[in-house]
Amino acid sequence: MSQAAASSAPLADALKHTAEIVNAELDHLLAVPDGPESRVHEAMRYASLDGGKRLRPFLVMQSAGLFNVAESSSLRVACAIEMVHCYSLIHDDLPCMDDDDLRRGRPTCHRQFDEATALLAGDALLTRAFETVAAAATHPDPAVRCELVWELAHASGADGMVGGQMVDLRAAEFAMDVAAITRLQQMKTGRLIGFSCEAGAVLGKAPGVMRQALRNYAHDLGLAFQIADDLLDVEGDASEVGKKVGKDAGAGKATFVSLLGIERARAQADMLAKQAVRHLDVFGDKADLLRATASFVVDRRS
């Protein structure tokens, strides 16, 4: 690991820069038309502009940077993944799911608008994500665009994120041990984080060994991210986290923290972050920001 990775200042700057260009591109991709349908567009924007760490877009931009992919390409894919992430948050927050009132310190989409509008805004963001990736502006080679669409769908759907949400809803029916929680989280958050890291390799037509290295990095990073999320739910401050904390314990939900305890969960997250970094050796100094991301993910306060 080089010196750059040890300091978090370059990472903070890079995250901020990515958030800015992602916001600008989302603003462009989510233009509001005239007509009564504008309400759903407003809700799509409310739920996706100016919020969140933009971790997934950052992973796309950084992995694409390893292969000198044009920023105009990677930015569209980054925005598409963020649309999928934001759609999942809108639907997750609905009364029939987690019934949350607060997200990123603001009213959730259905509290700001109404349930029907939030439902449709989620549907439309998911749809717009695929529209964005499939468009010619994303990459000159349609085979690359098709692969991205397929991978994004596979990571997001019933075999990935949505499947993980289903397992999460049913968790109380099963004796969830660490293996079961790990599988759940791989589906629920890991797959989309994995796709974010691999997307750069797809865009850059990278050699298989490099794509595999990013997949391995994402695997460990995603799990570390989730354990850190569970720790924040126990140790975090709602005003910093931007959403309700203590939810999992309140719901009697098995988490990494409830199964391992705080100390072991923290140690596991740190171990995974270190392991994630080791997969990046093949990229040399170019991957320093991805290395720093691993520390950021486990040390974050929100």
Place this chain on the structure above:
Amino acid sequence: MSQAAASSAPLADALKHTAEIVNAELDHLLAVPDGPESRVHEAMRYASLDGGKRLRPFLVMQSAGLFNVAESSSLRVACAIEMVHCYSLIHDDLPCMDDDDLRRGRPTCHRQFDEATALLAGDALLTRAFETVAAAATHPDPAVRCELVWELAHASGADGMVGGQMVDLRAAEFAMDVAAITRLQQMKTGRLIGFSCEAGAVLGKAPGVMRQALRNYAHDLGLAFQIADDLLDVEGDASEVGKKVGKDAGAGKATFVSLLGIERARAQADMLAKQAVRHLDVFGDKADLLRATASFVVDRRS
């Protein structure tokens, strides 16, 4: 119009055949994995297998047939469109939308399962639709697959079907005249019917004039279909229609029937069906089943 189009027997046989092969393909595309996530897969199957007229898949298969597209290609696109249609019905039926208990004569998805599962099943069907179209098995040319993904997304999202649903939800806020209802229905149902008809031309790399002819046919067919739907809501029998009737009048909703009256709405639907047929001249006898479909759409009882 040739003799074949005047009789509905060949159409009935062809619709039945398409429904059978679509069911078989959906059964294949929606396989259920092991694990607790299987519940969402079961809900996806419940909401999409063995139900409906399969009108949109039929339009795909027939339009693709005009250009000698391999059935293995058109069938996958037909199933993808049906997945999108079925996802929209699941979400439409939810309590925060139309709050319907009955669909195709059976409990709606959220009544059979629960709201959260139905929400996720809709999300997953939409996602699987794009996964299906983007896969190499759909067409050897990735440019064709990308175009299909883009068109499907554009027809289904905030500028199409979802936008139409948003307008529909807000219809009471506006003075909806025939022009506004027409625009709403073009978005809500017309775009997906339009894509169903154009998909064959995309798959077959058809000349622009033929694609335009199918687009024009779909435009008139879609509107005729919607007027017939409004008529069924007034005149239909719930046991035949398979869902609640009289909903629109009960909700005080403006429809083609409430604005035009039954007689003029019926005449308008018939006129549109005849006009739809005229756009098919360029295809000769090969389009006879599409011609018969126009009559079927306005004369159907469910």
